[in-house]
Amino acid sequence: MKILVCVKQVPDLETTFKPNPEGTWFDETDLAFQLNDCDEYAVEEAVRLKEKLAGAPDITVLSIGPRRVVETIKRALAMGADRGVHIEDAEAYRKDPWQIASLIANFAREKKFDLIFTGMQSQDRGSGQVGVLAAELLGLACATTIVAFEFTGGLCRVRRELAGGVKGVVELKLPALLTCQSGLNVPRYPTLPNIMKARKKELLTVGAETLGKEGPAVVTEKFYPPARKGAGVVLEGEAAETADKLAGILREKIPGLRGL
């Protein structure tokens, strides 16, 4: 069985974002980058399947982006993927979901993967399209937002998260693509020996320009912060003093509050 996991590197969100000179995405200066959270569940699920099938599946992990995304590929390798593919593209941040999905599909088409895992969406752009578009381009069965996965008798049985805790149960034939939602599993933390081992794993670099030249289907015209009305009252300072002020406000605003 051949498995592909598609991962994206996204910025740490606990920071202030400024527009880049084009004004269409963020400026990268001083940002820290990490593995997109839904994609971490995707990697973990692939590795668990490999373990369950006694190591038989072969896991390729793919990421599109500039040189820095190699770090994210290495993390997935340290979690247990077998080989990495870096689709090198310094312009990836300008590409829309259609272009990214086309690169993935063009890479994957001849490789005949049985199962592809992606995240359900990225934390930065959040369009939630790439996985499904890639499945359509490749003609694969596809289900999104999975929170449970079983593989038995050559079939995937998944639970899709709907709303209010209700789930939809779906069965898919291989080849299939599944988009993973957080909560699917608890991703492992790579151990030091596995991080060392990951360094020796195969890492293939492919130029994005060799995988077709699709134009964009949507265009970002502007990138900007939301109009801020700002918080009501802002409290800052030494903890006990601030706690005192907050208790005062609560007592005034919420009559009948017990414990004040």
Next chain:
Amino acid sequence: MKVLLVGEYREGQLLESCFELEAFADELKAERATLLVGSADACQKLRGKVYFADAADYLEYNPDLHKRLVLEAAARENADHIVFSHSAYGWDLAPRVAAALKAGQVSDIIAVRDGKFEVGCLNGKMRRLVAPATAKAVLTLQPGAFTLKNPGPPEPRIEKLDVEKTASPVNFLGYEPAEKKEVDLTKAAIIVGAGRGIGKQENLAVISALAEALHAEVGASRPVVDAGWLDHSRQVGSTGQVVSPKLYLACGISGATQHLTGMRKSGFIVAINKDKEAPISELADVLVIADLIPFAAALTARLKKP
């Protein structure tokens, strides 16, 4: 301009999001038709032209058949935009339609500005203004972003729609109900919400102590529940509970839209966060900029003082 709205129907019910789609069409001043894979009864609640495909034939979830129904209705209408709610149904189906039409898709739209679409990004910290580069476009709307102002009486003109029923590689087996609840947060007067900002599981004790001092229930954002630190019945948000307590204390919660959906209607909102730009600050009546755990401990101590 013509739009095709793709309504949503689940467990035998028309979902409210259908009316949000109508509101969006009104805002665009577009001529609209709706496709519903559902029941004839449910179609009676809609307005204008309705393409009706029976869920008894096409199931409530069958992406291949539903895609073909959407494509058929869109072709008959020659629709410029095909519009879905950004829900588990919409984000699953919309890209399939977009791929088939080679149309651009704009996801999770929160507003229309000069004919272009505003969407959130970076967990709600920033916005993008997006325009399709293709003649036809597929759009998904953020739940709750559009509301129908003057609905008028429902008066559907229903047309039955059918496509050839072929076998699908995706087989829908049914629904699994929500798990039994540990608490009913919707009844709580005060909720102390624990977010990823608590840092580690051990720190939950500090949050619980604060909740106890306030006679409050402990709620949580999704990552805290996904990590297995709290029961799912304590999750606040679009895939958890929608709550409206008198007081909501957001402790180390950034305020992603899916969380805000669940607690927006709280009477009074206090956010404790080290990041003054966290989107939760937009909703907060009081924002405390502090390191959460020491501050929560100080607040608990203050509340326990007679």
